[in-house]
Amino acid sequence: MDAIFLQILNGLDKGSAYALIALGLTLIFGTLGVVNFAHGALFMIGAFCTVILNKLLSLELVTQSATETTPWGTPVEVHTPYVVMWFGKVGETMIDYSVFWSILFAIPVMLIIGIAMERGLIKFFYKRPHADQILVTFGLAIVLQEIIKQVFGANPIPQPAPEAFVGSIDIGALVGLGANAVVYPIWRLVYFLFAAVIIAGVFAFLRYTTFGMVVRAGMADRETVGLLGINIDRRFTAMFGLAAVVTGLAGVMYTPILSPNYHMGMDFLVLCFVVVVVGGMGSLAGAVAAGFLLGILQSFASMPEVKAFLFGFSIDQVIIYLVAVVILLTRPRGLMGRKGIMET
Amino acid sequence: MLKTTDNKDRLMMIAFTVAVLAAPVILAPFGAGYPDLMQRFAIYGIFAIGFNLLFGLTGYLSFGHAAFLGVGSYAAVWMLKLLSVNVIPAIIFAVVISGLFALLIGYVSLRRSGIYFSILTLAFAQMSYNLAYSVLTPITNGETGLQMDLDDPRILDAATAPGQLPPPSLFGLEMGDTHYLSFMGLDLQLNVGFYVCAAILILMFYISLRIFRSPFGMLLRAIKSNQTRLNYTGVHTRPYALVVFVISGMYAGLAGALLVCMDPLAGPERMQWTASGEVVLMTIMGGAGTLIGPVLGACIIKYFENIFSRVNDAVVSNWFSGLPDSLGDFFSAIVSPFLGSGWQMSLGLIFMLVIIFLPGGLMEGVTRLIGWLGRLFRSRNNDEDAETTSAKESSPDPHSSRPASPKES
Numbered sequence: 001m002d003a004i005f006l007q008i009l010n011g012l013d014k015g016s017a018y019a020l021i022a023l024g025l026t027l028i029f030g031t032l033g034v035v036n037f038a039h040g041a042l043f044m045i046g047a048f049c050t051v052i053l054n055k056l057l058s059l060e061l062v063t064q065s066a067t068e069t070t071p072w073g074t075p076v077e078v079h080t081p082y083v084v085m086w087f088g089k090v091g092e093t094m095i096d097y098s099v100f101w102s103i104l105f106a107i108p109v110m111l112i113i114g115i116a117m118e119r120g121l122i123k124f125f126y127k128r129p130h131a132d133q134i135l136v137t138f139g140l141a142i143v144l145q146e147i148i149k150q151v152f153g154a155n156p157i158p159q160p161a162p163e164a165f166v167g168s169i170d171i172g173a174l175v176g177l178g179a180n181a182v183v184y185p186i187w188r189l190v191y192f193l194f195a196a197v198i199i200a201g202v203f204a205f206l207r208y209t210t211f212g213m214v215v216r217a218g219m220a221d222r223e224t225v226g227l228l229g230i231n232i233d234r235r236f237t238a239m240f241g242l243a244a245v246v247t248g249l250a251g252v253m254y255t256p257i258l259s260p261n262y263h264m265g266m267d268f269l270v271l272c273f274v275v276v277v278v279g280g281m282g283s284l285a286g287a288v289a290a291g292f293l294l295g296i297l298q299s300f301a302s303m304p305e306v307k308a309f310l311f312g313f314s315i316d317q318v319i320i321y322l323v324a325v326v327i328l329l330t331r332p333r334g335l336m337g338r339k340g341i342m343e344t
Numbered sequence: 345m346l347k348t349t350d351n352k353d354r355l356m357m358i359a360f361t362v363a364v365l366a367a368p369v370i371l372a373p374f375g376a377g378y379p380d381l382m383q384r385f386a387i388y389g390i391f392a393i394g395f396n397l398l399f400g401l402t403g404y405l406s407f408g409h410a411a412f413l414g415v416g417s418y419a420a421v422w423m424l425k426l427l428s429v430n431v432i433p434a435i436i437f438a439v440v441i442s443g444l445f446a447l448l449i450g451y452v453s454l455r456r457s458g459i460y461f462s463i464l465t466l467a468f469a470q471m472s473y474n475l476a477y478s479v480l481t482p483i484t485n486g487e488t489g490l491q492m493d494l495d496d497p498r499i500l501d502a503a504t505a506p507g508q509l510p511p512p513s514l515f516g517l518e519m520g521d522t523h524y525l526s527f528m529g530l531d532l533q534l535n536v537g538f539y540v541c542a543a544i545l546i547l548m549f550y551i552s553l554r555i556f557r558s559p560f561g562m563l564l565r566a567i568k569s570n571q572t573r574l575n576y577t578g579v580h581t582r583p584y585a586l587v588v589f590v591i592s593g594m595y596a597g598l599a600g601a602l603l604v605c606m607d608p609l610a611g612p613e614r615m616q617w618t619a620s621g622e623v624v625l626m627t628i629m630g631g632a633g634t635l636i637g638p639v640l641g642a643c644i645i646k647y648f649e650n651i652f653s654r655v656n657d658a659v660v661s662n663w664f665s666g667l668p669d670s671l672g673d674f675f676s677a678i679v680s681p682f683l684g685s686g687w688q689m690s691l692g693l694i695f696m697l698v699i700i701f702l703p704g705g706l707m708e709g710v711t712r713l714i715g716w717l718g719r720l721f722r723s724r725n726n727d728e729d730a731e732t733t734s735a736k737e738s739s740p741d742p743h744s745s746r747p748a749s750p751k752e753s
Binding site: 035121124128130131132134135136138139140141142143145146147150266270273274276277281315317318321324325328329332 | 618624
């Protein structure tokens, strides 16, 4: 019981990331009908927003200490970040909580990148075959990835979580499973809550605002909405921006769990495509549900008991693909896919 | 009508054969006439021809073709390790294994078409990559890559050369053997490995030509133009698509085996998504659906890869050494990210530019250029010719004798 509960929790953080990226993918796909292979790059750029902000905040002034010396006799170098010099204690907290500041930083950045991407490139591909859309975004993904590699190098750049969120909490004790039965890192819990808020926000936005209503109407029948005198293209562009923000934020908050590197985007994207296919293409709820489901499944597959049961083969790397195969053979439209979407 | 296409094909086949066999002469002035690069031209040419059979004919865009190349490579290395250093069994085994692998993946992936198919193939390729990298380490030797070893059993020929590791060979002809020759002031390098690859390339080109011209090829093209209508006329398209998918996978496996025969090493990075993307780019750059285009595209991409990735910072700064220092630094700062290890970035950019401006590839570019020149030429003479050519252009494929059915709405 404890073990199962723990594995479900373990699956939640990865599942949250899958769900957020898949949600972004589906938003773009449902509105604009474009499969965005550069979507993983957006996730990566979001993660690197954190890196940039952290670097900016911790720009240091290096001085030489007047009193202390190293064992070699040279003066000890004293590193003082400018923010600490200017704001003192507040500055230190600012650096410590840079991940949260990055959210504020990433929202406008991702919005601009998303809209620029749609207006600058993808707009010209609506009338082209799907293969062309795939290929051009694929090329874009390579370019973005290589730019990040050129600027930040090929090695992962670790980002610490804020001091207050380092460590684990004993969730087992909270829900009455006995002390130390289920211990879970705090940041992963934060990530899950964050993802839940974002997902709820997106759904609420689409459900309860006029803007969202128009967008949903446009998803159902773009032409008619256009004939009613609504500039649906502009709203869809905004939705592309929103999708970029959602994906970027998924990247920002994921940095303490996985150190950002230049190929993280593509690693996640391939899995998220599978998530979208399993959930049913074009279904937002399906994408989110499949994201969590596959994340949890993956964590179950990595249990030692499962490994022992399968004669020592660890299948956590491939379980998602296997599930995708089974789903496609039994329910070709995915869990929540509707008829008529990408059927040809 | 049929006769003329036959003659044209024969002419093309002869021209292609001559061009491939004379490659050391043709490529030497470009600085590409050395064995390693020419082998890669031929091998990736085979890979691209195979990919084109699937994508060019049926329009199914597979994003996981590198997986078959990788599987072929591993199979070939195992054959070299277990049986003998002769390349024939290695190639045959690799083709069979990659064909089976393609059958498995194709059976599942072909249940969906369009974007779903691309995503599924990409996912399977990524899964194979993950498997080769981690779980299947006993078979693939993980990150280090699989290579031949002194302790290998090599049932057939271990006894002939004890205590040493002979390079792959074809009945004693070593793949690495190169004959140097001076011809019309050019230093030619005639390499055994290249000619093995070239012979197979020519054979594979011929097979692809036959498939293009066969009724089977017609049916595949019909899948591309309108699958729904085919289904309504009572043709079950999936088996045909599966057959061509398997053929295409076998081509890729063959290319992988040849890579191993030239250099007996197989690593998981051969299966990565960028490798799959590269063959898509080769095919599209040359012209998907054309016969000669993919080979051309493969040569161009590999040639530029070779040139670009060799240039390093020192060379770049040497180029701009004539300029004032600050200006030279400025230019080399702009140029250097695209060269050397930044080749991938150039690849991505070329990819985007080709898709945006020349989706039909170079072959379409050539056709457009010829058409444009022809129109330019004709408009000076008289206008009557224009009508006949436009009629000729719009006439359907010579094989279809029926009048073109009305377009669907």
